[in-house]
Amino acid sequence: MKHSGMNTLCVHAAHSPDAAVGSIAEPIYLSTTFERSADGDYSHGYRYSREGTPNRSALESCVAALEGGVGAAAFASGLAANMAVLDLLGAGERLVASRESYYGSVKQFVDVTRQRGAMLELVDFRDTVAAKAAVAGGARLVWIETPTNPLLNVTDIRLAASIAHDAGALLVCDNTFATPVCQHPFKLGADVVIHSATKYLGGHSDVLSGVAVVREDEALLERLRAWQRMAGAPLAPFDSWLLRRSIATLALRVRAQCQGALAVAEFLAAHRGVERVFYPGLASHPGHAVARAQMHGGFGAVLSVCVAGGAEAAMRAASRTRLFTRATSLGGVESLIEHRASIEGPGSRTPQNLLRLSVGIEEPEDLVEDLTQALAR
Secondary structure, eight states, rough: OOSHHHHHEEETTOOOTTTTTTTSSSSOOOSBOOOOTTTTTTTOOBBBBBOHHHHHHHHHHHHHHTOOSSEEEESSSSSHHHHHHHHOOOOEEEEEEEESSSSHHHHHHHHHHHHHHHHHEEOOTOHHHHHHHHHTTOSEEEESSSOOOOTTOOHHHHHHHHHHHHOOOOOEETTTTHHHHBBBBGGGOOOOEEEOOTTTTSSOOOOOEEEEEEESOOOHHHHHHHHHHHHTOOHHHHHHHHHHHHTTTTTHHHHHHHHHHHHHHHHHHHHHHHHEEOOSSSTSSSHHHHHHHOOSOOOOOOEEEEEETTTHHHHHHHOOSSSSEEOOOOOOSEEEEEHHHHHHHHTTOOOEEEEEEEEOSSHHHHHHHHHHHOOOO
């Protein structure tokens, strides 16, 4: 039976009662090694936990189903998932990536291309002419993140896919902020989707993880899984179990978080103590039309604001929140707030008065009340 509803997929994809005892909750298989048959074969399908485990297989099948891909590989972190895809780059090949991306990803792009003798070009994909010019010279990978972290810029995925494919490149799309609840990059032409699964897929700030999903290329999927095995970077059984358990409520959580984020964004956009709000769900956002065309079910639950009065005023507002916890990360059920530039460190291009907010599942009116008192002069 084929399921299409997102809530249905979140609950039932790669999940069924345990065949051995009928338990509804999937068992956690902690074994590092598996029994061979008398003839030496591995008739149960598993040999050694670095190469595969039942819990990781279930998780990977689940995420692949949510994104609409042929398969997935789960890693010990989002950056490890990035590294598996970056391993596709050879000496002399080019990576064209979004200039406005998660700073950890950009650092990886710089370091990996330098170490491999590959080339890197960072470009603003909102500038179609610049994007086409950057890719036209040939590229192995085109890497986008939409919406971006932390400025919430929006890239037209279908257009980026066309530009990449015309140059013979693969389009990689980081779908962490949107999740498959709000955005399906494969339907718009992406070849690989990346998730820092620590965020929304996990949703409870308790499991570090990353996933790379492949649209249709089986050979590409196997290459990513080979890197997963040889680098020793797969997601552990218990972490895989935690993540698959959390995904059951993914759509419920993300939709509620999106509604809360929109309410918070609208409040902040009208507040005299705020200079600017970055959130694609606002009609005033430069990428709103593109976001509305390619996102569904919400515009994500992360927003950023520039607080009037500079860095000092921003830090003061963050220090006064009571429901928003001052912490790095996003996507959990609890709301978080952080001064982004100080996290990114020297060389950060993020405005010094910018605060990034991750909206949880608390009542939106309670979050608005908290921000009201935090921003009071």
